[in-house]
Amino acid sequence: MPSTPTLYRGHEGMWMWIVHRATGVAVFFFLLVHVLDTALVRVSPEAYNQVIGSYKTPLYGLVEAGLVAAIVLHAFNGLRIIAVDQWTWALRHQKLLVWVVWGIFVVLMAGFLPRHLGNVFGGE
Amino acid sequence: MAAPELSQPLPRTRRRLTPALRWWWIFQRVSGVVLVALIFTHLFYNLVLGDGVSQIDFGFVAGKWASPVWQWWDFTMLVLAMLHGMNGMSYLIGDYASTKRSRTTLSALLGAATAIIIVLGTLVIFTFDPCPSGADPQNLNVPLCQELGKL
Numbered sequence: 001m002p003s004t005p006t007l008y009r010g011h012e013g014m015w016m017w018i019v020h021r022a023t024g025v026a027v028f029f030f031l032l033v034h035v036l037d038t039a040l041v042r043v044s045p046e047a048y049n050q051v052i053g054s055y056k057t058p059l060y061g062l063v064e065a066g067l068v069a070a071i072v073l074h075a076f077n078g079l080r081i082i083a084v085d086q087w088t089w090a091l092r093h094q095k096l097l098v099w100v101v102w103g104i105f106v107v108l109m110a111g112f113l114p115r116h117l118g119n120v121f122g123g124e
Numbered sequence: 125m126a127a128p129e130l131s132q133p134l135p136r137t138r139r140r141l142t143p144a145l146r147w148w149w150i151f152q153r154v155s156g157v158v159l160v161a162l163i164f165t166h167l168f169y170n171l172v173l174g175d176g177v178s179q180i181d182f183g184f185v186a187g188k189w190a191s192p193v194w195q196w197w198d199f200t201m202l203v204l205a206m207l208h209g210m211n212g213m214s215y216l217i218g219d220y221a222s223t224k225r226s227r228t229t230l231s232a233l234l235g236a237a238t239a240i241i242i243v244l245g246t247l248v249i250f251t252f253d254p255c256p257s258g259a260d261p262q263n264l265n266v267p268l269c270q271e272l273g274k275l
Contacts, residue, residue, distance in 0.1 A: 028209035045182035045263035119176035
């Protein structure tokens with residue numbers, strides 16, 4: 001197979017493309033479930049509280065942390081994609097921007113995880 | 125085999141998209157930017173402020189949806205996120221579903237799921253009753269229901 005000259009294949013941008021798809025799919029299916037669980041407020045307060053109660057268990061607490069991680073990655077990589085499409089500077093520096101996305105991800109998760117896991121594992 | 129590297133980006137090519145695909149391409153980007161603001165606020169308010177995930181129960185939802193701002197916030201988030209997700213998933217169907225039949229079936233399922241979730245979510249937000257009669261008051265937002273004269 002002839003290989004076209006590329007800035008992309010096998011590099012940061014390609015891996016980020018995979019991350020973007022995987023996180024997008026995960027968030028989409030969570031969203032379906034999340035609207036359904038919230039819809040339980042129309043059934044009864046008891047039904048909603050019971051199901052939401054299970055979200056406060058350690059297992060779901062970790063799943064939620066994973067979802068927040070997926071959303072943060074998808075969000076900032078999405079902004080990177082827009083920037084790369086829009087500005088030649090960003091196109092030239094798309095690899096650097098991948099590392100900027102990971103940097104923002106690490107900072108935000110470092111802020112979020114202690115708070116969230118403290119609520120999940122330390123609570124009541 | 126490693127591909128040879130370019131030192132400069134190739135010149136941009138004009139892509140040809142049908143008007144519908146072009147509209148969705150723009151929508152995906154515009155909705156993406158709006159969703160970043162809407163969802164990060166949602167996550168910060170629900171999972172970081174107050175007691176985080178521990179505070180979320182029926183009374184918490186009742187307190188939020190007592191305000192039209194949060195109702196419209198959540199409605200906008202619901203519609204944009206579902207359409208953004210639907211369009212993203214349809215890119216994947218186009219890329220990975222190999223037969224015309226599987227593309228048609230998956231697209232129909234995707235469209236149906238999106239429509240059902242948007243309609244259901246919208247009804248839930250705007251027909252929500254914060255103080256249903258017969259509910260155990262300990263599960264309700266007592267100050268709100270007293271203010272509404274329902275407790």
